Amino acid sequence: MKNKLIVFEGIDGSGKSTQAKMLADKLITLGYDAVYTFEPTNKNYGKQLRDSFFSGRLSPHEELSLFVKDRKEHIEQEITPWLKNNKIVVVDRYMYSSIAYQGALGIDTNYIKNLHNDFILKPNLIFIFTSDVDDCLSRIKQNRKATDQFENAYYLTKVEEIFRSFQGNSFKHINSSESIENIHAEILDYFNKTL
Numbered sequence: 001m002k003n004k005l006i007v008f009e010g011i012d013g014s015g016k017s018t019q020a021k022m023l024a025d026k027l028i029t030l031g032y033d034a035v036y037t038f039e040p041t042n043k044n045y046g047k048q049l050r051d052s053f054f055s056g057r058l059s060p061h062e063e064l065s066l067f068v069k070d071r072k073e074h075i076e077q078e079i080t081p082w083l084k085n086n087k088i089v090v091v092d093r094y095m096y097s098s099i100a101y102q103g104a105l106g107i108d109t110n111y112i113k114n115l116h117n118d119f120i121l122k123p124n125l126i127f128i129f130t131s132d133v134d135d136c137l138s139r140i141k142q143n144r145k146a147t148d149q150f151e152n153a154y155y156l157t158k159v160e161e162i163f164r165s166f167q168g169n170s171f172k173h174i175n176s177s178e179s180i181e182n183i184h185a186e187i188l189d190y191f192n193k194t195l
């Protein structure tokens with residue numbers, strides 16, 4: 001197995017980073033050439049976004065434009081070369097986060113999707129973590145005192161609704177309230193069955 005793009009999506013605190021890293025580590029242990037990566041990245045546009053999360057200076061459209069530029073750069077400079085080198089690329093957040101988070105701020109979801117048309121790579125598999133918003137917020141608060149502007153229950157409930165609306169062959173919904181070990185086992189099992 002090689003040259004695969006696997007995406008993890010879900011609201012903040014749903015546990016997707018934990019699971020994306022666990023999957024990449026497990027694949028490496030099994031001898032596959034896997035790499036874990038995330039969006040927003042730590043490059044220029046990603047840094048501008050992280051500044052904006054805490055200061056709240058940019059408008060939703062300005063932030064959307066940065067998320068899309070960050071993703072285009074990520075795909076062109078990292079994801080595409082990795083796939084060409086036959087790696088299994090595990091991405092923590094992708095286009096579906098822009099559709100869900102910026103869509104929940106009132107931007108048309110088809111418009112958001114269309115902004116990606118000229119550069120997006122279609123994932124082989126997309127894990128969507130479905131969650132109880134209050135549980136996710138408690139998980140975040142246990143680790144960190146400060147929450148950013150995206151982390152409030154009313155907003156995350158709308159984001160969650162959009163995540164749940166993604167259906168189709170490449171999508172696998174995962175109940176994020178299960179234990180870390182059970183979710184890891186479920187993901188490995190599904191991965192083995194489908195790819």
Ligand code: ADP
Pocket residue numbers: 010011012013014015016017018019139140143176177178179180183
């Ligand atoms: P996300 O990337 O979706 O924001 P993280 O993977 O960073 O979420 O997890 C957020 C917090 O919740 C971390 O402290 C993590 O250890 C914890 N966590 C992750 N998965 C679970 C789980 N299934 N049950 C309980 N706690 C979890």
Ligand code: TYD
Pocket residue numbers: 011012013017039040067093094095097098099101102150151
């Ligand atoms: P991230 O660093 O993944 O946060 P966390 O680890 O807490 O889940 O993402 C930062 C925030 O950016 C997160 O609240 C979701 C938001 N986001 C968007 O609004 N749109 C996007 O396209 C992406 C990739 C992230």
